[in-house]
Amino acid sequence: MSSIQERQEEIIEEFSMFEDWMQRYEYMIELGKSLPLIAEEHKTEENIIKGCQSRVWVYAEMDDDQVDFTADSDAIITKGIIAILIRVFSGQKPEDIIHANTDFIDEIGLKEHLSPTRANGLVSMIKQMKMYAIAYNSQQNNKA
Amino acid sequence: MTNTSEQLLDIQKIRKDFPILSREINGKPLVYFDNAATSQTPTQVINCIVDYYETKNANIHRGVHSLSQIATDAYEGARETVRKHFNAEFAHEIILTAGTTHSINLVANGYASILKPEDEILVSAMEHHSNIVPWQMLCQKTGSKMKVIPMSHKGELEMDSYKELLNENTKLVFVNHVSNALGTINPIEEIIELAHGVDAKVLIDGAQAAPHLKADVQALDVDYYTVSAHKICGPTGVGMLYGKEDLLNMLPPYQGGGEMISEVTFEKTTYAGLPHKFEAGTPNISGGIAFGAALDYMNGIGFDSIAAYEMELLNYATSEIQKIDDVEIYGTTPDKKTAVLSFNIKDVHPYDIGTLLDKMGIAVRTGHHCAQPIMEFYKIPGTVRASFSFYNTKEEIDSFITALKKAKSMLI
Numbered sequence: 001m002s003s004i005q006e007r008q009e010e011i012i013e014e015f016s017m018f019e020d021w022m023q024r025y026e027y028m029i030e031l032g033k034s035l036p037l038i039a040e041e042h043k044t045e046e047n048i049i050k051g052c053q054s055r056v057w058v059y060a061e062m063d064d065d066q067v068d069f070t071a072d073s074d075a076i077i078t079k080g081i082i083a084i085l086i087r088v089f090s091g092q093k094p095e096d097i098i099h100a101n102t103d104f105i106d107e108i109g110l111k112e113h114l115s116p117t118r119a120n121g122l123v124s125m126i127k128q129m130k131m132y133a134i135a136y137n138s139q140q141n142n143k144a
Numbered sequence: 145m146t147n148t149s150e151q152l153l154d155i156q157k158i159r160k161d162f163p164i165l166s167r168e169i170n171g172k173p174l175v176y177f178d179n180a181a182t183s184q185t186p187t188q189v190i191n192c193i194v195d196y197y198e199t200k201n202a203n204i205h206r207g208v209h210s211l212s213q214i215a216t217d218a219y220e221g222a223r224e225t226v227r228k229h230f231n232a233e234f235a236h237e238i239i240l241t242a243g244t245t246h247s248i249n250l251v252a253n254g255y256a257s258i259l260k261p262e263d264e265i266l267v268s269a270m271e272h273h274s275n276i277v278p279w280q281m282l283c284q285k286t287g288s289k290m291k292v293i294p295m296s297h298k299g300e301l302e303m304d305s306y307k308e309l310l311n312e313n314t315k316l317v318f319v320n321h322v323s324n325a326l327g328t329i330n331p332i333e334e335i336i337e338l339a340h341g342v343d344a345k346v347l348i349d350g351a352q353a354a355p356h357l358k359a360d361v362q363a364l365d366v367d368y369y370t371v372s373a374h375k376i377c378g379p380t381g382v383g384m385l386y387g388k389e390d391l392l393n394m395l396p397p398y399q400g401g402g403e404m405i406s407e408v409t410f411e412k413t414t415y416a417g418l419p420h421k422f423e424a425g426t427p428n429i430s431g432g433i434a435f436g437a438a439l440d441y442m443n444g445i446g447f448d449s450i451a452a453y454e455m456e457l458l459n460y461a462t463s464e465i466q467k468i469d470d471v472e473i474y475g476t477t478p479d480k481k482t483a484v485l486s487f488n489i490k491d492v493h494p495y496d497i498g499t500l501l502d503k504m505g506i507a508v509r510t511g512h513h514c515a516q517p518i519m520e521f522y523k524i525p526g527t528v529r530a531s532f533s534f535y536n537t538k539e540e541i542d543s544f545i546t547a548l549k550k551a552k553s554m555l556i
Binding site: 020021022025026029054055074075076077078113114115118 | 170171492493495496498499500502503504525554555
């Protein structure tokens with residue numbers, strides 16, 4: 001089981017192998033196709049992420065002491081972006097997610113290659129995923 | 145290009161007037177197909193702004209000194225250019241505003257003290273949000289009712305429904321001359337005539353029409369007509385409200401301040417006459433002058449040639465895009481369209497197409513185009529909109545089609 005840091009480094013390395021942004025987008029589209037899809041019953045208004053121009057849903061469940069994320073979007077590139085985030089955060093402990101540094105997004109140059117609306121959406125996605133982690137973390141603490 | 149269009153316009157010469165067209169985006173030559181959002185600016189207009197600040201800059205209408213008079217003459221000269229272009233009877237019927245949205249708000253605000261709860265206003269189903277929201281706000285203030293003129297699947301207004309909606313309570317009708325999302329040219333002559341039959345006044349939002357065709361406000365007998373300079377090769381932040389003299393005199397001022405008064409005491413202010421009553425504060429002087437220069441530039445090329453050439457571009461782009469499978473075009477009204485191609489590819493989100501086209505240097509608009517009711521009508525999240533101008537070329541359309549095919553192959 002690799003850590004958040006290790007997974008981020010993997011992604012940075014993968015993105016550095018491409019020659020241009022068309023290839024990176026091609027890769028993101030592929031990632032989008034393999035996104036762990038949210039169950040239909042969780043595609044609700046309250047799971048929609050605000051601040052995205054295309055519709056994006058994210059849902060999280062606790063499995064033992066780890067958070068598992070599922071998501072969907074009606075735009076495939078957006079699915080690719082969220083797939084990258086899920087790859088980093090899914091299966092991690094709530095506390096690790098809360099404290100995770102997300103500099104890798106700047107390092108792969110993703111944010112600057114997104115339109116401003118998509119870049120805002122990306123920030124909202126990370127925020128939402130961290131919110132889930134905070135909620136599960138406090139649940140765990142209450143149990144303990 | 146075919147021989148016909150070469151005869152119409154010297155495109156290569158025209159393109160040299162637009163410095164921005166030679167820049168690169170994402171390492172690729174810019175193909176600018178977002179002209180319905182804003183047009184590019186020719187050197188002649190840019191130079192006019194530079195020249196204003198280098199040789200004419202002074203506040204207008206109030207200075208005793210010569211420079212102020214020079215600036216005033218240039219600004220009022222631009223107003224006269226605008227008047228002539230739209231064939232208004234008087235220059236004081238041309239209010240220089242910050243643009244179409246400002247113009248519409250100015251009128252809507254004025255009617256807040258005129259409309260009564262039993263009054264009705266009609267808005268078309270294909271309006272830009274800027275021609276919906278100010279009227280909704282007006283209805284909230286006055287208690288008047290807003291009714292919607294429906295449209296057909298082809299993107300044409302249902303004129304029979306319009307006739308049924310008109311009645312003696314109808315006070316105002318708002319329709320765009322050309323739809324920004326679909327490019328449909330609406331039959332405004334008929335709309336105005338029918339509205340006048342029940343004594344209703346008509347405001348036509350001409351923002352999308354002005355780049356492609358010349359409106360004659362007297363021939364149209366239109367009550368209010370609005371335009372933004374930045375869609376017709378002019379600068380942003382300036383535009384026009386045309387209103388018939390008696391109607392503008394009837395409307396109360398929109399904003400208070402300097403320039404718009406005749407006499408001020410703490411007890412009472414008498415307002416200045418037209419157009420100054422609606423032009424409080426120091427206006428966008430360089431912008432107003434450049435608005436005139438932009439109209440001069442476009443008239444120098446000629447609106448008939450512009451419209452004919454843009455139609456060729458639209459027809460070429462439409463026939464090329466139809467060769468791609470699973471493309472759906474919105475706004476298919478034949479012959480009554482400006483150079484706007486609004487489309488989707490089946491099962492592909494418009495944002496994905498827009499994002500990939502951008503990476504290939506092609507600027508299009510994606511989304512709901514500030515006309516959400518139209519998207520709701522077609523039950524789609526948005527469209528990809530390529531909008532052409534007289535400085536675009538068939539070769540650029542070829543690049544766009546090639547890029548679109550590539551984007552499609554990546555996304556499906």
